[in-house]
Amino acid sequence: MIAAVAQVQPGQPLQLPHVDWVTIGPAGIFFVGGLAMLLAGVFLRRRVPRGLWSGTTVVIAVLALWPAFHLWHQIASGGARTAIADAVVVDGFSIFIDVVIISAVVMAALLTDGYLRRENLEGTEFYVLMLFSASGGMLMASANDLIVVFLGLEILSIALYTLAGFQQRREGSQEAAIKYFVLGAFSSAFFLYGIALVYGSTGSTNLGVIADFLRTNSLTNGLLLGGFALLIVGLGFKVAAVPFHMWTPDVYQGSPTPATAFMAAVAKAAGFAALLRLFVSTFNTYRLDWQPIVWALAVLSLLVGSVLAVVQTDVKRMLAYSSIAHAGYVLVGFQTASNRGVAGALFYLFAYAFMIVGSFAVVTLVSGRGDTDASLDAFRGLSSRRPALAFVFTIFLLAQTGVPLTSGFLAKFYVISAAVEAHSYALAIIAMIAAVIAAFFYLRLIVVMYMAAPAAEGEEAAPTARIPIAVGAGMSLTIAVGFTLVVGFLPASVFDFARHATLLKL
Amino acid sequence: MTVPGAWFLTLAAILFVVGAVGLLVRRNVLVMFMCVELMLNAVNLTFVTFARMLDDIGGQVVVFFVLVVAAAEVVVGLGIIVAIFRRRAGATADDISLLRG
Numbered sequence: 095m096i097a098a099v100a101q102v103q104p105g106q107p108l109q110l111p112h113v114d115w116v117t118i119g120p121a122g123i124f125f126v127g128g129l130a131m132l133l134a135g136v137f138l139r140r141r142v143p144r145g146l147w148s149g150t151t152v153v154i155a156v157l158a159l160w161p162a163f164h165l166w167h168q169i170a171s172g173g174a175r176t177a178i179a180d181a182v183v184v185d186g187f188s189i190f191i192d193v194v195i196i197s198a199v200v201m202a203a204l205l206t207d208g209y210l211r212r213e214n215l216e217g218t219e220f221y222v223l224m225l226f227s228a229s230g231g232m233l234m235a236s237a238n239d240l241i242v243v244f245l246g247l248e249i250l251s252i253a254l255y256t257l258a259g260f261q262q263r264r265e266g267s268q269e270a271a272i273k274y275f276v277l278g279a280f281s282s283a284f285f286l287y288g289i290a291l292v293y294g295s296t297g298s299t300n301l302g303v304i305a306d307f308l309r310t311n312s313l314t315n316g317l318l319l320g321g322f323a324l325l326i327v328g329l330g331f332k333v334a335a336v337p338f339h340m341w342t343p344d345v346y347q348g349s350p351t352p353a354t355a356f357m358a359a360v361a362k363a364a365g366f367a368a369l370l371r372l373f374v375s376t377f378n379t380y381r382l383d384w385q386p387i388v389w390a391l392a393v394l395s396l397l398v399g400s401v402l403a404v405v406q407t408d409v410k411r412m413l414a415y416s417s418i419a420h421a422g423y424v425l426v427g428f429q430t431a432s433n434r435g436v437a438g439a440l441f442y443l444f445a446y447a448f449m450i451v452g453s454f455a456v457v458t459l460v461s462g463r464g465d466t467d468a469s470l471d472a473f474r475g476l477s478s479r480r481p482a483l484a485f486v487f488t489i490f491l492l493a494q495t496g497v498p499l500t501s502g503f504l505a506k507f508y509v510i511s512a513a514v515e516a517h518s519y520a521l522a523i524i525a526m527i528a529a530v531i532a533a534f535f536y537l538r539l540i541v542v543m544y545m546a547a548p549a550a551e552g553e554e555a556a557p558t559a560r561i562p563i564a565v566g567a568g569m570s571l572t573i574a575v576g577f578t579l580v581v582g583f584l585p586a587s588v589f590d591f592a593r594h595a596t597l598l599k600l
Numbered sequence: 601m602t603v604p605g606a607w608f609l610t611l612a613a614i615l616f617v618v619g620a621v622g623l624l625v626r627r628n629v630l631v632m633f634m635c636v637e638l639m640l641n642a643v644n645l646t647f648v649t650f651a652r653m654l655d656d657i658g659g660q661v662v663v664f665f666v667l668v669v670a671a672a673e674v675v676v677g678l679g680i681i682v683a684i685f686r687r688r689a690g691a692t693a694d695d696i697s698l699l700r701g
């Protein structure tokens with residue numbers, strides 16, 4: 095992009111860069127599909143069978159897998175490369191994040207169908223916003239220019255602000271939207287200032303040029319380090335790392351639950367994609383400067399997330415704090431700055447996407463019309479009302495705890511073993527302590543579901559209302575629980591995928 | 601007489617801090633929103649200054665991207681604010697405190 099501008103000579107025709115559309119295929123299919131659905135929704139409103147939009151979203155997402163597979167094979171044979179005037183990079187890493195985001199979109203879209211019917215909401219907007227947001231996330235994962243990262247971040251975030259406020263008549267949803275918006279815009283400004291400082295100290299926004307510059311010049315001024323710090327602040331907000339986590343519980347609690355599921359999985363994957371690419375790949379030569387910051391963020395996220403989740407009585411808030419702790423585990427992998435750490439972080443993000451969408455899918459069903467009650471009491475005695483639902487939620491909670499034979503155990507195992515290999519023993523021990531603290535509130539929820547004692551005097555009786563399970567939600571839960579268990583038993587293929595999803599060496 | 605680039609950078613940094621502090625201390629949602637715009641424009645000034653100092657047009661191109669993104673953000677942000685004010689006229693950031701714990 096920048097190179098294209100520099101080529102303009104007086105009297106010469108404008109030299110446009112060659113656009114290799116396949117390289118942004120997955121994001122492009124999401125974007126075009128979203129636009130098409132938006133138009134179709136206007137013309138076909140109320141004249142289509144229910145479930146069509148959800149199905150269309152799933153089809154678009156699965157279609158996007160095709161260029162992803164195509165590119166994956168291209169990379170396997172021809173190696174990673176940059177495209178479109180070096181603004182975009184095609185490597186295993188970006189394809190991996192694309193696949194994570196596609197999976198999250200499929201599950202969230204299936205879940206949304208039943209939700210919209212229950213809430214009497216019509217139209218395609220929810221799905222379209224989801225597709226746009228996801229395309230922004232994919233753009234972030236494959237960006238090779240700081241400005242492309244910024245554009246991806248904003249496409250992701252602006253659609254998410256709207257999704258958070260989708261229930262525009264509900265005060266909780268409005269509040270979630272305004273809080274997310276103000277803090278999101280605040281963090282974007284920090285991120286952008288970070289880009290400005292990095293640009294000022296290296297003379298380019300292109301990641302390849304920056305990496306070359308940093309290899310050959312050793313900068314000692316504070317400008318570059320200030321830029322690093324601001325970039326970490328901006329992306330730290332997006333991935334909800336402590337101390338930039340304040341918005342997370344409120345936004346997760348107030349948003350429509352399918353939107354929460356979507357943002358928990360996709361915003362985190364995209365934010366970490368950008369963090370890993372910028373710091374592990376581009377700023378690798380300065381890793382002694384940024385590693386301590388990431389170390390501190392990881393420790394804080396692990397401990398604060400786990401400890402504050404213990405005192406929550408609302409399950410959505412509790413899952414929000416637990417997602418902060420999960421960000422801490424990914425940071426543990428990130429902090430090592432090694433290939434193994436990155437592979438562990440990627441595996442974690444993949445496993446986490448399924449666990450968290452599944453968990454929020456259960457919360458969507460249990461909290462009832464209008465997302466009214468997601469308190470611990472609403473889950474009391476769930477095993478007798480809906481044994482299957484209680485069972486799958488148990489699996490998700492055990493996976494988040496890190497119990498063996500689930501994907502969550504291996505995810506934690508890979509990041510912690512990467513930390514041990516990098517001699518970050520203290521961090522590995524803290525991560526394990528945090529896992530023990532976290533086990534308390536996950537197991538408490540399981541106890542509440544299975545061992546509800548008959549209500550004592552003065553206590554409310556356990557709720558008895560029937561919980562309808564929509565077909566789409568059932569499919570979404572099946573996919574999530576299937577992945578969690580199958581990967582728990584047979585992790586080799588997914589871990590190989592993560593191991594081969596290396597960053598392009600700049 | 602030419603003004604050295606460092607002055608522009610300092611001015612931009614001051615504007616950025618004014619915006620950031622303003623966002624944290626003001627309670628009117630619209631003013632908080634304006635503070636975000638101030639921060640983004642401080643960054644724009646930084647970009648233009650660096651572009652001039654480095655004699656590289658890239659920094660100026662970036663500003664156009666930022667302007668477009670800021671405009672899109674304004675649209676969504678004002679939409680959210682209008683949705684809130686419809687229900688609660690004159691709400692400040694302190695009134696929007698349903699979610700806590």
